[in-house]
Amino acid sequence: MKQLSFIGTGKMASAIAKGICQNSVLDCDKIIGTSPGASKDIFHNLTQIPVSSDNSDAMNSHMVILGFKPQVAEQICRSLRPMVKEQHFVSICAGITLDDLQEWLGTDKVTRTMPNTPLCVSKGAVAYCSSAGVNQEETALLHKYFECSGILARVDEGDMNTITALSGSGPAYIFEMVDALAQSAKNNGLADDVALQFSIQTFLGAAQMLSNKLGSPEELRNAVTSPNGTTYAALENFKHNNLREVLSQGFQAAKDRGDELSRGIK
Ligand SMILES: NC(=O)c1ccc[n+]([C@@H]2O[C@H](COP(=O)([O-])OP(=O)(O)OC[C@H]3O[C@@H](n4cnc5c(N)ncnc54)[C@H](OP(=O)(O)O)[C@@H]3O)[C@@H](O)[C@H]2O)c1
Structure with a gap:
């Protein structure tokens, strides 16, 4: 069983993963990344994290970071739904709401974040909001995985798109x-x-x-x-x-x- 998964292994997922590995927050063999194309090879070379092209390989972790583009979020989340159990899903998709994530995944253990790429040099600024099903322990893990690479702050969901325009972009x-x-x-x-x-x-x-x-x-x-x-x-x-x-x-x-x-x- 892995502790942390990345579904989508592009630029932003790589920045988050690099921070976690470089700061020895989690051993890379406790993490997995999945994507259909070549980005997973770059991700692997950067972090040494094992990768797969099958998203179901990422569904046995406590926390699953959703690192794909907003335009494909609904389709991918719905495809994951039959494999949803007690995972905590952490989306980095710009603009995708907690309501959407809950509906598509069929769980209320979801967090919406807005990270930024300076995470890769430990100067990130990450905002988040969570739905009701996310407990204190899961929130503490979220802090551990992101604060090793910058600052993390909980905000109202209504402020997320403002944060996106500020620190995300x-x-x-x-x-x-x-x-x-x-x-x-x-x-x-x-x-x-x-x-x-x-x-x-x-x-x-x-x-x-x-x-x-x-x-x-x-x-x-x-x-x-x-x-x-x-x-x-x-x-x-x-x-x-x-x-x-x-x-x-x-x-x-x-x-x-x-x-x-x-x-x-x-
Ligand atoms: N870049 C930023 O500065 C930034 C800042 C804040 C938030 N974000 C958010 O971060 C997310 C990712 O952005 P990015 O810049 O990292 O994009 P990116 O580099 O293009 O990465 C997108 C990733 O999604 C993967 N993907 C596509 N279809 C998939 C599928 N069916 N299953 C699993 N993975 C799939 C791609 O895999 P392959 O390429 O291997 O096919 C790639 O690894 C976006 O939602 C964006 O809103 C980005």
């Missing part, structure tokens, strides 16, 4: 900004590798200052903004071009898409 916003700033430096003649390295280090350093509570975002921004200086010039330009509005609209698009997925719009 958020790493992609940061990658986009790192790339855009590096590109601007390259346009001014800086060598490619120096531009990227300095852009990355700037995000890392700024995030660390915030994390160390050296000030609020506003205080720290003001501290590096001299009147009529270079930072001031950039920030005035951002204001003129409504950077905050652009970010807010992107965020809202992600939130709205999560709401659509929750309503079953594929």
Whole structure:
């Protein structure tokens, strides 16, 4: 009998599994991953966790992490239903509600999470909500498996799509900004590798200052903004071009898409 299964062994499942194995939370031979295609081989190479192409091999664990895309969630969950016993199902599918999971799987031992890929470097931010059948012991295990790779917080289910737009999709916003700033430096003649390295280090350093509570975002921004200086010039330009509005609209698009997925719009 395994302790933990992954049905779907793609990028997000790999990030979660890597954190659990690297931090020695669970031996990899107590875990199994299943998927129909080639992703399970990448998953195995990354984690040494045994894999199979038969989802039923994943159904004898205490906890089953559902790591496939929301668009195929109903079909896969319904196919698992005849094998549902006392497992605790933990979905990472964006937008799929607890009600849907309970109906498709035929159990009230379900948890809905929203993880993010920085889990793979132990800087994850994971939110979750659970249905009534999930007991304290199962919740404690959930904390153990996710907190080894970052922060975990219980939220109201109504906040899950907002969390998705913030921390679930958020790493992609940061990658986009790192790339855009590096590109601007390259346009001014800086060598490619120096531009990227300095852009990355700037995000890392700024995030660390915030994390160390050296000030609020506003205080720290003001501290590096001299009147009529270079930072001031950039920030005035951002204001003129409504950077905050652009970010807010992107965020809202992600939130709205999560709401659509929750309503079953594929
Ligand atoms: N990526 C993120 O940053 C992120 C963040 C938060 C939440 N999520 C959520 O995480 C989930 C997975 O996303 P991802 O980015 O990891 O996608 P992905 O890399 O494309 O992985 C999808 C996985 O689903 C598997 N799969 C497809 N059909 C299956 C079936 N019938 N039975 C079992 N497994 C099946 C695929 O297997 P094969 O490829 O081997 O066929 C693959 O391993 C999504 O629901 C997404 O909403 C992702």
